[in-house]
Amino acid sequence: MSQERKLRVLVAKPGLDGHDRGARIIARALRDAGFEVIYTGCHQTPEQIVQTAIQEDVDLIGLSILSGAHNYSFPRIMELLKENGADDITVIGGGIFPLEDIPKLKEVGIKEIFTPGTKLEDIIKWVRENVKPRRVDAA
Amino acid sequence: MGTKMFSESAIDRIEQEYKEWLEEYQKALQKLPERLERFSTVSDMEVKSLYTPLDIKNKDYLEDIGFPGRYPFTRGVQTTMYRARLWTMRMFAGLGTAEQTNERFHYLIDHGETGLSVAFDFPTLMGYDTDSPLARGECGRCGVAVDTIEDMQRLFAGINLEEVTTSMTINPPASVIWAMYIANAENEGYNRRKLGGTIQNDCLKEFIAQKTLMLPPEPSLRLVVDTIEFGTREVPRWNTISISGYHIREAGATAVQELAFTIYDGITYVEECVKRGLNVDDFAGRLSFFWNSHIDFFEEIAKLRAARRLWARIMKERFGAQKPRSMMCRFHVQTAGCSLTAQEPYNNIIRTTTEALAAILGGCQSLHTNSLDEVYMIPSEFAVKIALRTQQILADEVGVANVIDPLAGSYFVEALTDRMEEEANEYIRKLDEMGGMVAAIEKNYPQMEIADSAYRFQQQVENGEKIIIGINKFPSEIPPLEILKIDPEIERLQIERLHQFKERRNKVRLQKALDELRRRCEGPPCWENNVMPALIEAVKAGATEQECCDVYREVFGTYSDPASF
Numbered sequence: 001m002s003q004e005r006k007l008r009v010l011v012a013k014p015g016l017d018g019h020d021r022g023a024r025i026i027a028r029a030l031r032d033a034g035f036e037v038i039y040t041g042c043h044q045t046p047e048q049i050v051q052t053a054i055q056e057d058v059d060l061i062g063l064s065i066l067s068g069a070h071n072y073s074f075p076r077i078m079e080l081l082k083e084n085g086a087d088d089i090t091v092i093g094g095g096i097f098p099l100e101d102i103p104k105l106k107e108v109g110i111k112e113i114f115t116p117g118t119k120l121e122d123i124i125k126w127v128r129e130n131v132k133p134r135r136v137d138a139a
Numbered sequence: 140m141g142t143k144m145f146s147e148s149a150i151d152r153i154e155q156e157y158k159e160w161l162e163e164y165q166k167a168l169q170k171l172p173e174r175l176e177r178f179s180t181v182s183d184m185e186v187k188s189l190y191t192p193l194d195i196k197n198k199d200y201l202e203d204i205g206f207p208g209r210y211p212f213t214r215g216v217q218t219t220m221y222r223a224r225l226w227t228m229r230m231f232a233g234l235g236t237a238e239q240t241n242e243r244f245h246y247l248i249d250h251g252e253t254g255l256s257v258a259f260d261f262p263t264l265m266g267y268d269t270d271s272p273l274a275r276g277e278c279g280r281c282g283v284a285v286d287t288i289e290d291m292q293r294l295f296a297g298i299n300l301e302e303v304t305t306s307m308t309i310n311p312p313a314s315v316i317w318a319m320y321i322a323n324a325e326n327e328g329y330n331r332r333k334l335g336g337t338i339q340n341d342c343l344k345e346f347i348a349q350k351t352l353m354l355p356p357e358p359s360l361r362l363v364v365d366t367i368e369f370g371t372r373e374v375p376r377w378n379t380i381s382i383s384g385y386h387i388r389e390a391g392a393t394a395v396q397e398l399a400f401t402i403y404d405g406i407t408y409v410e411e412c413v414k415r416g417l418n419v420d421d422f423a424g425r426l427s428f429f430w431n432s433h434i435d436f437f438e439e440i441a442k443l444r445a446a447r448r449l450w451a452r453i454m455k456e457r458f459g460a461q462k463p464r465s466m467m468c469r470f471h472v473q474t475a476g477c478s479l480t481a482q483e484p485y486n487n488i489i490r491t492t493t494e495a496l497a498a499i500l501g502g503c504q505s506l507h508t509n510s511l512d513e514v515y516m517i518p519s520e521f522a523v524k525i526a527l528r529t530q531q532i533l534a535d536e537v538g539v540a541n542v543i544d545p546l547a548g549s550y551f552v553e554a555l556t557d558r559m560e561e562e563a564n565e566y567i568r569k570l571d572e573m574g575g576m577v578a579a580i581e582k583n584y585p586q587m588e589i590a591d592s593a594y595r596f597q598q599q600v601e602n603g604e605k606i607i608i609g610i611n612k613f614p615s616e617i618p619p620l621e622i623l624k625i626d627p628e629i630e631r632l633q634i635e636r637l638h639q640f641k642e643r644r645n646k647v648r649l650q651k652a653l654d655e656l657r658r659r660c661e662g663p664p665c666w667e668n669n670v671m672p673a674l675i676e677a678v679k680a681g682a683t684e685q686e687c688c689d690v691y692r693e694v695f696g697t698y699s700d701p702a703s704f
Contacts, residue, residue, distance in 0.1 A: 018350030041702025072276025
């Protein structure tokens with residue numbers, strides 16, 4: 001069987017902010033686009049997010065944050081992925097980011113940052129073009 | 140004898156002429172068709188081209204509209220409304236440390252603000268101190284960090300707490316933060332019976348929308364009733380709850396959903412208080428509300444008018460309230476954060492202005508106007524001043540505060556007000572059938588209704604059915620904008636200060652106070668076990684916010700986001 005498995009995506013909300021409107025819309029849009037989507041819910045620590053990503057064997061993590069705490073949580077998540085040998089998982093971010101923070105987040109390995117007003121179809125297109133399954137399931 | 144506004148013969152004649160007009164309208168459209176296939180509000184409620192007496196022919200003036208300050212309060216809760224006193228200009232503010240926020244309070248007061256409103260940072264909102272590992276990177280970012288009674292003292296330094304009223308957006312830890320406010324005021328020599336203000340304290344909408352989660356629904360409700368009971372007896376000028384639609388709306392609800400779920404939350408709180416043995420007319424006068432004012436002008440005005448009538452009828456008919464005050468839906472309004480754009484941010488001034496105008500025409504008691512940069516960050520001084528000036532210009536230059544409820548009698552506004560009330564009542568019946576709001580929350584019902592609306596709106600934006608200037612019409616880039624920066628160093632300083640504070644405490648007094656808090660939490664809910672007196676002693680003894688909340692978490696258990704989408 002050469003059929004590629006569906007992309008598995010973890011939509012995650014690091015930190016303490018409860019602004020989950022965007023995360024839930026993205027989760028739904030990605031599911032409707034044919035991906036398998038797992039959503040963490042709010043208030044996740046970097047440790048919890050990385051653990052879930054590994055357990056669920058995801059190909060992509062989409063981090064949603066609107067509290068301004070990204071300069072702590074994003075690099076920490078990248079560090080933990082590396083420590084766990086899971087840094088081949090693609091990580092992207094969405095939410096509110098001061099423009100000057102974006103290059104710094106990309107430097108630590110966040111592949112793309114989506115800012116307010118981004119179209120869902122553009123995000124879906126980006127995922128299709130840039131994320132491949134980490135491995136094809138034997139079954 | 141009813142007080143219908145049109146005679147039957149008048150209605151007949153109007154109906155006849157309306158039909159003729161409609162034919163002319165259709166003919167005219169053949170030459171130049173309507174701009175849109177469908178005209179609808181931002182909540183996707185379809186609206187007609189014209190409203191006439193036919194749309195309100197069954198309305199009874201005294202029964203449905205009436206007079207300001209009189210049942211059913213459609214035209215306003217006060218007899219004199221803005222002729223005697225303007226709404227309170229209350230800007231939500233909180234940034235960095237208590238000192239920085241105090242400075243902002245003084246800045247706003249110096250520029251004519253008339254009430255205070257505190258925004259806490261996320262750790263404070265969630266019941267964690269700044270030194271919690273869960274609080275990393277969050278200190279002072281979306282509000283002010285308050286860990287101890289000393290932070291509270293610094294926050295209100297130089298402000299007369301018997302003169303100003305203070306609103307505090309705090310939910311699961313509301314009892315703790317309120318205890319700190321009262322304790323600090325007493326330390327400063329003020330009388331708790333003279334303190335005025337509001338704690339948001341609305342736990343139900345946290346499960347539904349805002350997701351500041353700490354305890355499961357039942358103990359959360361118990362703490363809400365404790366605060367209402369305590370306020371009724373000891374702090375009579377305090378609004379012990381602000382039943383909030385704001386966050387429900389921001390999460391993507393329609394205007395009707397905001398109205399219905401919020402009013403039903405209100406019903407639930409009243410039921411819980413009655414179960415405790417409180418008399419409706421003793422506490423209902425201190426229930427307050429908090430609505431969103433979104434971008435669709437008439438829909439918001441109608442929603443606010445409908446909210447007053449709906450609540451009045453519920454309090455009278457469902458709960459048998461006797462005092463007019465118990466039936467009044469008094470409310471704060473905030474303009475819609477979710478209507479603002481990061482693209483061309485100066486346009487946000489215009490959005491906020493029309494939303495504020497709707498709030499005023501809707502008869503709000505207090506108002507926060509968003510700053511143009513609030514889509515990025517806590518506002519800069521420059522931006523917040525424009526937002527405050529927006530209210531002042533509307534109050535003093537435009538003339539909209541001169542006449543009470545000036546849109547009453549508009550066929551459209553009255554018809555839309557009716558429709559808001561009717562559709563909200565349908566949800567209320569449904570929630571009754573589901574066994575109440577807690578049962579509905581456990582079934583994820585309101586959460587998914589809101590998620591559906593949010594997703595539908597997003598799709599309508601993407602397909603151009605709903606227009607946002609700068610996003611899907613005249614699209615524009617996000618420009619660099621001078622925004623407020625929170626120094627990451629303040630986190631270290633706040634932690635250092637917290638540790639020094641902890642060292643100075645009398646450990647014996649503190650432990651005794653926390654033990655008493657725990658004993659009360661473990662006991663059956665009643666006045667003798669009301670948490671408030673124990674909390675006031677605990678925070679005076681130096682208990683931090685998290686230490687009190689940890690007692691709650693240990694006794695009542697925790698609740699986490701069910702992560703539905």
